[in-house]
Amino acid sequence: xxxxxxxxxxxxxxxxxSLAGFVIVSFFALTALFAPFLAPAEQGANPYMMPQTGYSSxxxxxxxxxxLGTAEQQYDIYHGVVWGARTAFKTGxxxxxxxxxxxxxxxxxxxxxxxxxxxALMRITDxxxxxxxxxLAVVIVAMLGPGLYKVMIALAAVSWPAYARLVRGDVLTIxxxxxxxxxxxxxxxxxxxxxxxILPNSIYPVIVVASLDTGAVVLTAAALSFLGLGxxxxxxxxxQLIAMSxxxxxxxxxxxxxxxxxxxxxxxxxxxxxxxxxxxxxAFRDIADPKQY
Amino acid sequence: xxxxILRRTALLPLVMLGVTFLLFSLTQILSPxxxxxLYIKDPRQLDxxxxxxxxxxxxxxxxxxxxxxxxxxxRGELGYSETANMPVxxxxxxYLPATLELAVATIIPVLFLGIWLGAMSAVRKDKLTDHLLxxxxxxxxxxxxFVLGLVLLMxxxxxxxxxxxxxxxxxxxxxxxGDPFRHFTGLLTVDALxxxxxxxxxxxxxxxxxxxxxxxxxxxxxxxRVMRSSMLEELGKDYVRTARAKGLSEWRVIYxxxxxxxxxxxxxxxxxxxxxxxGGVVIIETVFDFPGIGRWGVSAAQQLDxxxxxxxxxxxxxxxxxxxxxxxxxxxxxxPRIRYQ
Numbered sequence: 001x002x003x004x005x006x007x008x009x010x011x012x013x014x015x016x017x018s019l020a021g022f023v024i025v026s027f028f029a030l031t032a033l034f035a036p037f038l039a040p041a042e043q044g045a046n047p048y049m050m051p052q053t054g055y056s057s058x059x060x061x062x063x064x065x066x067x068l069g070t071a072e073q074q075y076d077i078y079h080g081v082v083w084g085a086r087t088a089f090k091t092g093x094x095x096x097x098x099x100x101x102x103x104x105x106x107x108x109x110x111x112x113x114x115x116x117x118x119x120a121l122m123r124i125t126d127x128x129x130x131x132x133x134x135x136l137a138v139v140i141v142a143m144l145g146p147g148l149y150k151v152m153i154a155l156a157a158v159s160w161p162a163y164a165r166l167v168r169g170d171v172l173t174i175x176x177x178x179x180x181x182x183x184x185x186x187x188x189x190x191x192x193x194x195x196x197x198i199l200p201n202s203i204y205p206v207i208v209v210a211s212l213d214t215g216a217v218v219l220t221a222a223a224l225s226f227l228g229l230g231x232x233x234x235x236x237x238x239x240q241l242i243a244m245s246x247x248x249x250x251x252x253x254x255x256x257x258x259x260x261x262x263x264x265x266x267x268x269x270x271x272x273x274x275x276x277x278x279x280x281x282x283a284f285r286d287i288a289d290p291k292q293y
Numbered sequence: 294x295x296x297x298i299l300r301r302t303a304l305l306p307l308v309m310l311g312v313t314f315l316l317f318s319l320t321q322i323l324s325p326x327x328x329x330x331l332y333i334k335d336p337r338q339l340d341x342x343x344x345x346x347x348x349x350x351x352x353x354x355x356x357x358x359x360x361x362x363x364x365x366x367x368r369g370e371l372g373y374s375e376t377a378n379m380p381v382x383x384x385x386x387x388y389l390p391a392t393l394e395l396a397v398a399t400i401i402p403v404l405f406l407g408i409w410l411g412a413m414s415a416v417r418k419d420k421l422t423d424h425l426l427x428x429x430x431x432x433x434x435x436x437x438x439f440v441l442g443l444v445l446l447m448x449x450x451x452x453x454x455x456x457x458x459x460x461x462x463x464x465x466x467x468x469x470x471g472d473p474f475r476h477f478t479g480l481l482t483v484d485a486l487x488x489x490x491x492x493x494x495x496x497x498x499x500x501x502x503x504x505x506x507x508x509x510x511x512x513x514x515x516x517x518r519v520m521r522s523s524m525l526e527e528l529g530k531d532y533v534r535t536a537r538a539k540g541l542s543e544w545r546v547i548y549x550x551x552x553x554x555x556x557x558x559x560x561x562x563x564x565x566x567x568x569x570x571x572g573g574v575v576i577i578e579t580v581f582d583f584p585g586i587g588r589w590g591v592s593a594a595q596q597l598d599x600x601x602x603x604x605x606x607x608x609x610x611x612x613x614x615x616x617x618x619x620x621x622x623x624x625x626x627x628x629p630r631i632r633y634q
């Protein structure tokens with residue numbers, strides 16, 4: 001694993017791909033931050049709901065009033081894409097935060113306590129990891145009922161074991177170090193040793209790696225929304241915008257690509273968002289593990 | 294080696310037991326009325342739900358209910374799936390072959406492209422080809438499969454009319470479900486070959502191409518990266534230098550010496566990728582309206598068809614666990630150091 005020091009930052013700065021990733025992610029972060037100015041909602045309306053102008057089911061192409069066109073039922077795609085950036089950050093960071101927190105606590109406990117506690121906790125991670133993550137997430141959302149927060153719970157529930165294992169491995173090596181033995185000899189309690197001496201030395205890499213997984217997590221959340229298990233209809237959510245475009249891939253008789261914007265606009269948003277995180281993540285992993293070239 | 298395999302398989306029943314317990318506990322989120330549907334074999338029973346709750350003790354403590362459910366499970370009684378319109382066991386039998394066929398059709402080009410392009414990227418490290426391949430693979434890797442699938446459908450179905458969604462077209466439907474067509478394996482392309490029916494074979498293959506290509510693009514990107522780094526590692530080793538010093542042709546050195554060893558991690562990653570496709574099919578089958586277990590599982594989840602959801606997830610977990618085990622064994626076979634950990 002790597003240390004967060006000036007040298008690491010210099011290496012990140014000199015890596016063009018990671019810089020590009022950083023620029024893309026910052027662009028989305030600014031979009032999310034300034035969403036109320038970029039796409040103001042009407043007075044009193046929930047800004048996350050895409051405004052609907054008219055009731056025609058047919059999508060309308062980009063125009064002066066709807067920069068990116070409208071989806072079926074006349075939902076404004078521009079508004080959806082802008083506020084969708086907020087949804088993406090909210091879901092992505094929310095899921096990563098919960099799963100990392102749970103992972104650190106349980107993984108730290110397993111590694112530190114060892115013995116039966118370790119065995120039991122690791123068998124639980126085995127069970128959760130027995131599913132492709134999207135399958136278990138689909139099952140959990142099916143039981144909880146659709147909704148954005150439920151998607152977040154489901155995805156956090158399937159992603160914590162990976163972090164728990166990572167933290168456990170680190171804790172296992174760190175607890176053998178001399179300064180831990182020294183702390184024990186000085187009479188420090190278990191809580192103090194685990195939280196003051198061991199975890200601070202093992203969690204930073206995990207947090208960095210995990211935060212770089214945000215792109216992948218947002219992709220899975222968008223997939224669940226696409227499958228109709230996420231946010232309610234009309235909510236600004238990229239996955240849902242794409243689900244709406246499914247009925248319009250055929251176009252009209254003379255023009256097969258008549259409704260291209262319904263797929264391409266939100267699709268481009270998800271793609272760039274994920275690409276940005278992946279570019280950053282790749283650079284970090286190269287630095288963390290130089291062996292891989 | 295045998296000892297490793299035995300040790301690895303010994304854990305399997307325990308993990309599967311845990312999986313069933315986790316899934317059953319998840320169903321407890323639902324009200325007893327909803328869970329009653331697990332015990333319905335026939336849609337006509339829907340009127341007597343209160344009776345079913347009492348009869349099956351759906352308000353009993355979790356462990357007692359779980360024990361009872363497990364007993365039914367061991368007898369192969371998984372309930373009736375409303376989305377599939379048939380018992381869960383028949384639904385699995387009907388849908389699983391389609392998914393396996395799609396997964397096989399995906400992994401073959403993934404392996405081929407991954408090994409070929411990955412090796413090329415490594416050999417031309419830091420040249421233009423390498424940069425293009427690396428940029429291309431991270432682009433493909435970041436592409437959401439559902440967006441890619443819809444765009445491909447737009448082009449190849451909407452514009453060009455070459456491929457269409459589904460597993461076979463209407464005309465083929467008559468032949469496949471007709472009398473003389475015999476179903477040996479459930480894999481439509483294989484069955485068509487065994488029946489020597491070229492129309493069906495061509496039609497089935499045509500319906501596989503687009504979803505397989507969509508899934509392949511993301512997986513191949515990952516494979517290229519694995520092959521590249523593995524090949525780079527091998528190319529830096531002493532035996533490669535020896536081979537070069539002996540005056541062997543560059544082609545022999547790269548493909549017969551380094552390539553042979555570089556493929557080992559790729560094969561194991563490929564077996565993992567094959568298992569991971571089980572997650573990918575969930576989305577892709579929905580996009581392409583391909584009647585596999587993924588599409589069934591999703592529609593079951595959308596319509597709260599609990600027996601369907603449980604059957605689908607149990608089946609997937611079983612395949613996933615078994616597949617991961619095979620990957621582990623393959624890995625240990627390729628690299629003896631793993632066996633003695």
